[in-house]
Amino acid sequence: MCIQWGQRCAVCLAAAVVFFGVWITAAPARAEPQGSSGLTVGGAAIGQQGQFWDDAAFHLGARGDVLFGRERGSDAAYGPYVELGTLDFSRLELGGGASVLAPVHEDLPLVFSIGGLAAIDGDGAQPLGSASLFWGSRSYNYHSRYGMAAGLLVSARQGLSAPYETSLLIAAQLDFVALSLPVVALANWISGPTESGK
DSSP states (O other), rough: OOOHHHHHHHHHHHHHHHHHHHHHHHHHHSSSEEEEEEEEEEEEESTTTTOOOEHHHHHHEEEEEEEEEEESSSOOOEEEEEEEETHHHHHHHHEEEEEEEEOOOSOEEEHHHHHEEEEEEEEEEEEEEEEEEEEEEOOOOOSSSSSOOOEEEEEEEEESSSTTTEEEEEEEEEEHHHHEEEEEEEEHHHHOOOOOGG
């Protein structure tokens, strides 16, 4: 019996997460944790009963994580993540798992994630396994416990019960803090200069 494309992706990403997890735990972690959160916008190819693509859907969601073990941009890190999203505003997806950051480049690392989620719609809830890869800006912040992240997120998902849905999600991840900067600037402009600025 052939292993479906989505299952192969999940197995490969899971193996990469295990490899980097073992590599990271070999060194002591002395750094402060750094969190990140962002908006995810993209699309998904969805298949039923092992098919790769029966339908397409719009994706909108949010994703956040906390990474431990970094003291500089060239360090690897690991930690939990959570996600919330929707497909075509007809299905709610809630999930989480573990992430491992591989510092292939100080400012543009790869982040592997593996976990699960519940897809909730009018027919009830379906459990799915998930394996994801993020690539983009995730530099180390020396001045705060928050590190901005923006880049491309690719996630392969496999249903664990009938109808055994397979999906491939491709989305842009945009940092919430970066998205809020125009609003903060507008609020500061409207409120005018502070007493110390006069």
